Amino acid sequence: DAGITQSPRHKVTETGTPVTLRCHQTENHRYMYWYRQDPGHGLRLIHYSYGVKDTDKGEVSDGYSVSRSKTEDFLLTLESATSSQTSVYFCAISGTGDEKLFFGSGTQLSVL
Amino acid sequence: SQQGEEDPQALSIQEGENATMNCSYKTSINNLQWYRQNSGRGLVHLILIRSNEREKHSGRLRVTLDTSKKSSSLLITASRAADTASYFCATDSGAGSYQLTFGKGTKLSVIP
Numbered sequence: 593d594a595g596i597t598q599s600p601r602h603k604v605t606e607t608g609t610p611v612t613l614r615c616h617q618t619e620n621h622r623y624m625y626w627y628r629q630d631p632g633h634g635l636r637l638i639h640y641s642y643g644v645k646d647t648d649k650g651e652v653s654d655g656y657s658v659s660r661s662k663t664e665d666f667l668l669t670l671e672s673a674t675s676s677q678t679s680v681y682f683c684a685i686s687g688t689g690d691e692k693l694f695f696g697s698g699t700q701l702s703v704l
Numbered sequence: 705s706q707q708g709e710e711d712p713q714a715l716s717i718q719e720g721e722n723a724t725m726n727c728s729y730k731t732s733i734n735n736l737q738w739y740r741q742n743s744g745r746g747l748v749h750l751i752l753i754r755s756n757e758r759e760k761h762s763g764r765l766r767v768t769l770d771t772s773k774k775s776s777s778l779l780i781t782a783s784r785a786a787d788t789a790s791y792f793c794a795t796d797s798g799a800g801s802y803q804l805t806f807g808k809g810t811k812l813s814v815i816p
Contacts, residue, residue: 596746623802634792634808635747642801650803682746686802691735693794693804695746 595619596696598683604702611670613699615683617663623686624666625693626650626658628679635682641666673703710793710810718815723780725810727793728773734798736769738778741790741809750778750791785816 595618605611615624626638627650637650639658647658655677657669670677680700684693711726727736735754739747753760753769753776760767766779780787790811794804 625803627806632808635806637803637805640801640803648801651805684747691796691802692737692749692752693739693747693802694749697746698744 596683596685596694598681598696598699600699601697602700604704605673606704607674608672611673611701611703613668613681613683613701615666615668615696617666617685619685619687619694620663621685621687621690621694622663623688624660625684625686626656626666626668627682627684628652628677629682629698630679638668638681673701675703677701678703710791710807712810713808714811714813716813716815717783719783719785721783723783723787723812723814725778725791725812727776727778727807729776729793729795729807730774731795731797733771733795735796736767736776737794737796737804738765738767738776739792739794739806741792743789747792780812783812783814785814788812788814 597616599614625640627635629635636652638656641647641660659667680698682698683696686693709728737752738750741747751762753767764781769776790809792809794806
């Protein structure tokens, strides 16, 4: 999957606990994105980054925060997980001038 | 809110037949892209068509774009069982950072 690694691949957690998902790329691409995929909703953008320490909100950012301290890593944090955040989370990357996205394999998160 | 909406939601055809999927969107776009997602995997980019293009081909794929109707279609010719997947259209409004807005997808089943 184009040099993108998401970890963990699967996680089960309890309501109210903090959760951090990691996306690691080896492509040196400038742009990184977090999407969530839910039945009936397709993919929705949570947050994105356009450079180290440069991030912005997407369509469904409430309850999520992100950090990018290095080009290769983009972290998604659920400060206090809720059942509505049960979803499949995808990281994607894009290079400057390359308008298409490359996706990771996803993280299946279950919040009980 | 979703920008692209695919139609139909599900499509079942015999191997060798053509498959057509449609996508409608709401606002002006810079480009429109199609992605494929095999079960349990990340999305894979198929083809990109820019707002000033009307038709594009890639192998067995043909994409059309009608900006006056804000719609696009993806045609897969001579389908194969390996084409079984979900197909998503995604629009780039040109807002920057290559942010894409995805539709809910069409689930294609190709019966051998």
